Amino acid sequence: MAQEVDLTDQLQARREKLRELFEQGINPFGGRFERTHDTGKIRSLYSDTETDKLEEMNVAVVMAGRLMAKRRKGKAGFADIQDFEGRIQLYIRKDSVGDEQYEIFKHIDIGDFVGVEGTVFKTHVGELSIKVTNFCILSKALRPLPDKFHGLKDVEQRYRQRYLDLIVNPEVKQTFILRSKIVKTVRDYLDSLNYLEVETPTMHSIAGGAAARPFITHHNALDMDLYMRIAIELHLKRLIIGGFEKVYEIGRVYRNEGIDTKHNPEFTMLELYASYYDLRDIMDVTENLFAYVAEKVLGKTTIEYENNVIDLKSGWRRLHMVDAVKEATGVDFWPQMSDEQARQLAAEHGVSVAPDMTFGHVVNEFFEQKVEDTIVQPTFITGHPVVISPLAKKDPKDERFSDRFELFIGGREYANAFSELNDPIDQRERFEQQMREREAGNDEAQIIDEDFLEAMEYGMPPTGGLGIGIDRLVMLLTHSASIRDVLLFPQMRVRDDKK
RNA sequence: GAGCCGCUAGCUCAGGGGUAGAGCAUCUGACUUUUAAUCAGAGGGUCGAGGGUUCAAAUCCCUCGCGGCUCACCA
Numbered sequence: 001m002a003q004e005v006d007l008t009d010q011l012q013a014r015r016e017k018l019r020e021l022f023e024q025g026i027n028p029f030g031g032r033f034e035r036t037h038d039t040g041k042i043r044s045l046y047s048d049t050e051t052d053k054l055e056e057m058n059v060a061v062v063m064a065g066r067l068m069a070k071r072r073k074g075k076a077g078f079a080d081i082q083d084f085e086g087r088i089q090l091y092i093r094k095d096s097v098g099d100e101q102y103e104i105f106k107h108i109d110i111g112d113f114v115g116v117e118g119t120v121f122k123t124h125v126g127e128l129s130i131k132v133t134n135f136c137i138l139s140k141a142l143r144p145l146p147d148k149f150h151g152l153k154d155v156e157q158r159y160r161q162r163y164l165d166l167i168v169n170p171e172v173k174q175t176f177i178l179r180s181k182i183v184k185t186v187r188d189y190l191d192s193l194n195y196l197e198v199e200t201p202t203m204h205s206i207a208g209g210a211a212a213r214p215f216i217t218h219h220n221a222l223d224m225d226l227y228m229r230i231a232i233e234l235h236l237k238r239l240i241i242g243g244f245e246k247v248y249e250i251g252r253v254y255r256n257e258g259i260d261t262k263h264n265p266e267f268t269m270l271e272l273y274a275s276y277y278d279l280r281d282i283m284d285v286t287e288n289l290f291a292y293v294a295e296k297v298l299g300k301t302t303i304e305y306e307n308n309v310i311d312l313k314s315g316w317r318r319l320h321m322v323d324a325v326k327e328a329t330g331v332d333f334w335p336q337m338s339d340e341q342a343r344q345l346a347a348e349h350g351v352s353v354a355p356d357m358t359f360g361h362v363v364n365e366f367f368e369q370k371v372e373d374t375i376v377q378p379t380f381i382t383g384h385p386v387v388i389s390p391l392a393k394k395d396p397k398d399e400r401f402s403d404r405f406e407l408f409i410g411g412r413e414y415a416n417a418f419s420e421l422n423d424p425i426d427q428r429e430r431f432e433q434q435m436r437e438r439e440a441g442n443d444e445a446q447i448i449d450e451d452f453l454e455a456m457e458y459g460m461p462p463t464g465g466l467g468i469g470i471d472r473l474v475m476l477l478t479h480s481a482s483i484r485d486v487l488l489f490p491q492m493r494v495r496d497d498k499k
Numbered sequence: 500g501a502g503c504c505g506c507u508a509g510c511u512c513a514g515g516g517g518u519a520g521a522g523c524a525u526c527u528g529a530c531u532u533u534u535a536a537u538c539a540g541a542g543g544g545u546c547g548a549g550g551g552u553u554c555a556a557a558u559c560c561c562u563c564g565c566g567g568c569u570c571a572c573c574a
Contacts, residue, residue, distance in 0.1 A: 009543050010509055010525050069534075076531035093531060110524075123532050147510035147523055149535045154510085156566045168510090211574055257573050258500085364574065388574045406574095416574095444574080482567095495565065 014142045017107050021137065026104070028140035033115045037061040040085030042120060043128065051122040059120040061130060063088070064138060066167065067112045069148055077105065078129075081114060082167075089129040090116060101135045110148070111141030159490050172485075178297065179474045179486055183250065185296045186270060186470070189289055195246040195272055200235035202228060202252060208452065209233030209391070211444040212255040215265070228254035232271040233391065233465070234452045237420065240273050241460045248272035250470065261482040262412070265491050268470040277464030278419040279403050283380055286407060286415055286466060287314040290378070290473075297477060305476055308376050308410050316378040322401070324381055325366045328374060333363050356440065360385025360400060375408040390430040390446055392418030407468075409476065415468045422460040424453055 007015070021028040037045075042061065046054060065081030065088075072078075075094040080087045094102040108114065117134035146152040151168045158165040158172075165172050187197065205224070207214035209231030217226050232249050239247050253269045274281065294301045294312045301312040322333045331345055342362035346353045351369050353362050363385050375381075383401040386394055392402035403419035421427050431453070437445035474486040484490035 008509065008525090013525060071533050071536050072530090073533065073536075074530040076533090078533045078536085080534080089534070091532070095531080123534085125532085125534085127532095127534075129532090144509045144524060149523065150511040152510070153512095154506090154566090156506090157510095159566090213573090255573075258571085260570095260573090261568080263573070361574085368574080384574080493565065 010144045011142065014109055014140070014144075017109065018140050018142065020107070021104075021140065026137065028137055030115075030136070030138045033064050033138055035062050035064050035115075037063055038083050038085050039063070039065070039081075039088045042088060042130075043086065046120050046128055049122075051126065054120055054122055057120075060117070061120060062115070062117050063130065064113065064115045066141075067108060067110050067114055068145075070108070070110060072106065075102075079105075081116070086170075089123070089127055090118070090132050091121075091123070091129050092132045092135060096131065096133055097135050104137060105135060108137060109141060109144070111143070111145045112137055113139040113141075156492075159484055160492055160495075162488055175478045175480060175486060176488060178478050181297050182293055182474055182477055183268075183470065185293045186250065186289065188296075189292050190248050190272065193246070193285070195248045195274075196244055198236070198239060198244070198247050198249055199251070200232060200239075200249060202254075204229050206447050206449050206451075208446055208449045210253075210255075211446060213257060213444060215254050215256050230255050231467070232269060233467070234449060236271055236273050237460065237463070237465070238452065238455050240275055240420075240463050241455050241458060245275040245461075246273070259491060261484070262472070264471070264483050264487055267483070267487075270468040270470055271466065273420070273463050273465045275461040275463050278462065279382070279405060279417060279464060282417045282419075282464040282466050283316075283318065283405060284314075285464075286380075286417065286468070287312075287316050287378065289468075293473070294477060303477065303479075305410055305479060306481070310377060310409060310476075312378060316380055316407075318380045318382060318405075320383040320401075321363060321367050321381050321385075322383060324371045325363065328371045329366065331366065333359075333366070358387055360387035364388050372408060372413075373411040376410055378407065378409045380405040380407055386430075387433070389418065390434050391421055391427075393421050393423075394426070412472065413469075414472055414476070415466060417464065417466040420460075420463040420465045422456065422462055424456040424460075427456055428453055 018028055046059065049057070063081070063083070065083040067079055068082045068087060069080040070077065077092050079090045079092065081090060092102070092105050097105070115136045115138050116130060116132045118130040118132040121129055121131050123129055146164055146168050152158055152164050158169070191197070203217065203226040205226060207227035207230045210233065212230040214227040214230050217228065218224070219226055230253055232251060232253065236247055236249060248270060250268065250270045252266050254266045256265065257263060259265065272285070274285070290312045291301050291314045294303065303310050303312065326332050329349055331349060333342070337359060339358045339362070342359040343353055343357060346362050346365060349366070351362070351365050353365050357365070367381070382405040383395060384392070384404045384406070385400060386392070386402045389402040389404050392404040395401045395403050405417050406413050407415035421430065431446060431448040434446040435448055438447070471483050471486050474480070475483060478486060480486050
């Protein structure tokens with residue numbers, strides 16, 4: 001601990017007050033405190049009660065909270081305390097609480113936790129308040145809170161010390177309460193459709209199910225490297241094989257990639273799988289889920305996000321990637337063509353492609369570079385090229401493309417789904433194709449998972465599968481510009497010069 | 500990884516070569532319905548870190564750290 005001389009005036013003052021409390025025989029770090037009301041209950045019960053009526057009712061309450069403001073004037077004073085539900089004003093008179101407690105009140109600091117007994121009343125301007133008859137300190141704060149009026153603005157400090165952000169910036173608290181409701185509502189919806197929620201390992205011996213670089217860790221007793229999962233996919237499919245006909249998991253996945261306003265190294269994914277479904281069924285589930293959650297959580301399906309008005313009501317546009325590219329650029333990839341011809345079209349239309357890219361890669365590049373950003377209203381883009389979809393069924397009508405969709409809203413991807421590949425021979429070929437890409441230098445291409453292939457050889461029912469980025473969904477529904485604003489503790493570099 | 504911007508008191512911010520400022524917060528005093536309470540006084544700083552230029556650097560230059568945004572990467 002720092003020596004006294006290193007402490008700022010405010011830290012010294014609070015430690016001094018702490019010592020005085022001990023000397024008076026008062027425990028500044030108290031224990032259990034039984035409340036009769038919180039601020040939410042007080043407000044819902046008495047906000048609309050007339051001042052005189054409230055006086056007559058003489059409602060006694062016991063409350064607790066953190067002191068957020070103090071306005072003292074001689075032998076009386078006002079203070080605001082804050083609990084989870086909000087704030088309420090206290091009115092403390094020396095002749096109500098007595099000399100001893102009033103002395104404590106005089107020396108109590110903003111940030112301290114207090115417990116109070118009193119009666120509910122309204123001030124001259126009609127503010128619901130508590131006339132305090134008994135007052136005690138429940139926990140002493142040794143550091144000052146950020147500015148009561150401006151709050152905490154410093155973005156770095158808000159992320160590093162989220163607890164301060166939550167104490168002084170009420171809208172931040174609301175965002176995370178909403179996040180909790182969103183996730184709960186997703187669960188409610190899937191549970192109502194008889195999906196079974198499961199938990200599968202987050203440490204994998206092979207990081208599969210997506211194209212991404214994993215985090216590597218090590219198990220000492222087994223003396224083996226393990227990978228933090230980059231997707232939930234392959235374990236949930238094993239459960240489909242095992243006879244769980246409808247399963248989902250909401251959990252963390254980890255990708256060892258850059259950090260920006262849309263990416264955090266660990267984030268929350270929903271994946272669900274349903275036996276005997278195909279892509280069409282999954283589209284229905286997806287749009288119904290979004291609409292249900294928006295309606296339940298926000299009370300509406302029309303939302304504003306990044307200067308767009310977006311309607312999440314079901315019945316979204318369904319558009320094949322090739323048609324989307326054709327619509328935006330006039331380039332038609334339906335006719336059969338060679339990889340060379342495809343790359344030539346890219347060159348002609350200013351789409352940058354690598355020299356070894358195949359027809360499928362080129363189509364995808366066209367979509368990403370020319371179409372993706374322009375999609376505003378919820379749109380299912382379907383039929384991704386098979387080469388970039390190693391876990392999806394081929395489209396029987398055109399085997400260059402897969403039975404897959406990605407959901408785009410406001411130029412951003414929110415979901416990814418397939419009619420799941422359930423042919424183990426084809427799956428092996430797809431993995432082998434991925435291994436060849438890997439050998440060619442794509443370190444995000446997937447690794448062959450023999451254990452998963454064996455599982456599939458026992459027979460996997462036709463299955464529809466879906467993945468939704470929960471953080472992005474929360475961003476959308478909470479109008480958050482950065483993923484860090486919907487993560488309580490976003491990943492940050494360590495600071496070694498910590499004050 | 501690149502570019503731009505930022506880092507000054509506990510918090511919010513001014514100050515951009517000439518002795519470090521304000522508001523809130525803190526401390527002392529006054530005040531029994533205030534609410535960004537008010538009034539009077541006081542204390543509080545390694546100006547992100549290190550180097551350089553200069554008689555003189557918070558300020559100009561270089562390096563580094565941390566953060567934000569944009570781009571790249573991320574099917």
